[in-house]
Amino acid sequence: MDSIDEVLGELPMPPYVTAEDVGFAVRAVTVHAAEQWPEGPRCRNDRAPHPCRLHRWGRRVLDRRGLSDRQVQALIAEQEAPRK
Template identity: 45%
Template sequence: MARGGCWLRNCVDPNDAAPLPPAPAPFHKPQPEGQQNVTTLLDDFPVLTPVTDEDLATAVRAVRTHVPESWPEGELCRSERVPYPCRLARWGRATLAAAGLTEAEVEAEQGGWA
């Protein structure tokens, strides 16, 4: 048996091991002027205007599916389990607003949309 009670041949006693070198700093490439990084681009989905019937139907479905649900961590999206409002809920509401629906109309119609 090797030192320290290890049954492997090449076992190293943790007390004799050299300390690990510090982890390198993460590399951040500077962004050229006028360009956005990926996280900025992926924060929200774009709302295309004019809003088509297909976009409107998808937005209605997103608003009905991605609703808040109470959890011990706070309000989470029922569908994605991320903090509410999730990206699809924000996109759906923004698309409905771009189509001319007010927040009150969205709330009033949420139960009646098929």
Template identity: 65%
Template sequence: MRVGEQSTDPIDQVLGEVPVPAPLTPEDVRLAVRAVVVHTAEEWPTGPLCRNDGASYPCRLHRWGRRVLETHGLNERQIEALIRHGNPFVHVPFPFTATGPSSARPAGYSAQAARTNGLTVRHPAARVVPPGVRPTAPGRPVTPPVTAPRWPRAS
């Protein structure tokens, strides 16, 4: 069965298709990437089956993930590359354009997030040196003088 065809699986006929959310969020895109990677095809003598749940390929979640990623702006080749990559936690930029992240940000993005393309920037923490201890070269641990054990001895 191809991706666009109607499924003959009884569960699919009873439950129908999983709806694509109208305003896509970054969480929807992350879940869609996981759905297409985890619910990939596995060859069996009876034909391709979903690797995760054993339903006929493509299963409901795989089809939903493809529709979400296509709505998000990925083409068929990019979706296939995600599946071949095999990492269900790979990051897809939000919002997505063919040339990379868009400059138009959804509501809730701060100015700093726009400057850093939505990535969290970590600044190095300031080193606090306790009184009486000389600072050493960077990268070398500073051990305070041992005055008493941290826990009582067993004997």
């Protein structure tokens, strides 16, 4: 965990997870994906050690919604697909 994470702690979870929360969570996981650096995996958005706070929050939201890894991967692929 990064030193800023120790100070700020985890992002709070919504009281119940809505479809809108799932959209935000997929975006967080997509934008805050891992990127390999010489010192190890880092968030490609903010360069914090991966998984960063927003990536962890997104995964917790998706887990609480009860989505399987396959469903999460499908949502991420949909998010990353080029728009027509």
